[in-house]
Amino acid sequence: MGLPADGHVHSQWSWDAPDGDMARTCARAVELGLPAVAFTEHVDLTPWTMPDDQVLLGRPFDVAGYRAALDECRDRYPTLRILSGVEFSEPHWHAAELRALLAGGFDRVLGSVHARPAGDGRFLEMSTAYETLPAAEVVRDYLAEAARMVATNTDFEVLAHLDYPLRYWPATAGPGDITAFEPEFRETLAAVHRSGRILEVNTRQVFHADLLDWWRAAGGRAVTFGSDAHDPDALARQFRAAADAAAAHGFRAGPDPVGPWTRE
Ligand SMILES: [Zn+2]
Numbered sequence: 001m002g003l004p005a006d007g008h009v010h011s012q013w014s015w016d017a018p019d020g021d022m023a024r025t026c027a028r029a030v031e032l033g034l035p036a037v038a039f040t041e042h043v044d045l046t047p048w049t050m051p052d053d054q055v056l057l058g059r060p061f062d063v064a065g066y067r068a069a070l071d072e073c074r075d076r077y078p079t080l081r082i083l084s085g086v087e088f089s090e091p092h093w094h095a096a097e098l099r100a101l102l103a104g105g106f107d108r109v110l111g112s113v114h115a116r117p118a119g120d121g122r123f124l125e126m127s128t129a130y131e132t133l134p135a136a137e138v139v140r141d142y143l144a145e146a147a148r149m150v151a152t153n154t155d156f157e158v159l160a161h162l163d164y165p166l167r168y169w170p171a172t173a174g175p176g177d178i179t180a181f182e183p184e185f186r187e188t189l190a191a192v193h194r195s196g197r198i199l200e201v202n203t204r205q206v207f208h209a210d211l212l213d214w215w216r217a218a219g220g221r222a223v224t225f226g227s228d229a230h231d232p233d234a235l236a237r238q239f240r241a242a243a244d245a246a247a248a249h250g251f252r253a254g255p256d257p258v259g260p261w262t263r264e
């Protein structure tokens with residue numbers, strides 16, 4: 001069984017990927033035998049309050065420069081399918097901006113939650129949220145926000161990294177075990193299924209096979225895989241394990257190598 005397409009990759013066109021390199025990432029994809037790669041660059045319009053209390057706003061996405069680089073890579077790596085894409089933060093809070101951006105046409109649109117409202121006009125990035133709130137509350141609120149996001153008719157097809165808050169789980173709060181939040185994950189996954197959206201299996205840090213279990217139980221039919229690489233070396237990291245786990249849960253590659261893996 002071959003590796004699946006990497007549907008969540010950042011390059012130098014993402015403001016937070018100084019080591020990103022689209023051309024080298026494509027070379028790496030060919031080397032690994034990936035059928036396709038989607039460059040889903042960051043569009044982060046929510047001003048994030050970081051742990052040092054600084055407000056961080058993602059740099060604007062240079063769409064023209066990005067598209068020129070994509071064309072160049074498509075010429076240089078003709079055997080690789082190279083998809084355009086964006087990872088849009090909290091798209092349900094910025095629906096008009098998302099609609100305007102998508103008028104340009106993108107192959108893959110990821111929706112993700114990175115921040116939460118603080119209740120005083122600020123938006124706490126997850127790492128900041130843990131400094132001011134009980135850890136379990138941060139995870140539960142994150143999942144509730146993701147459920148609200150997928151319940152809107154915002155135009156994105158894949159829900160990225162639902163386990164994102166666990167990346168920043170503070171050591172002081174004990175082991176960050178995903179199964180401690182099983183009911184909340186299941187509830188949000190049911191909302192994802194109702195929305196008709198696809199669940200991303202994100203392998204940037206800990207790969208949580210439990211999500212596949214719960215997604216299948218919720219009726220989930222389709223998954224994509226995303227390394228969330230911010231540099232070429234991280235491309236498709238842990239994909240063997242993720243693909244094997246997905247296959248064990250009944251998900252299979254379809255005829256289109258860039259499409260999601262689906263189950264009957
Ligand atoms: Zn993200």
Ligand SMILES: [Zn+2]
Nearest residue numbers: 008010087228
């Ligand atoms: Zn990402």
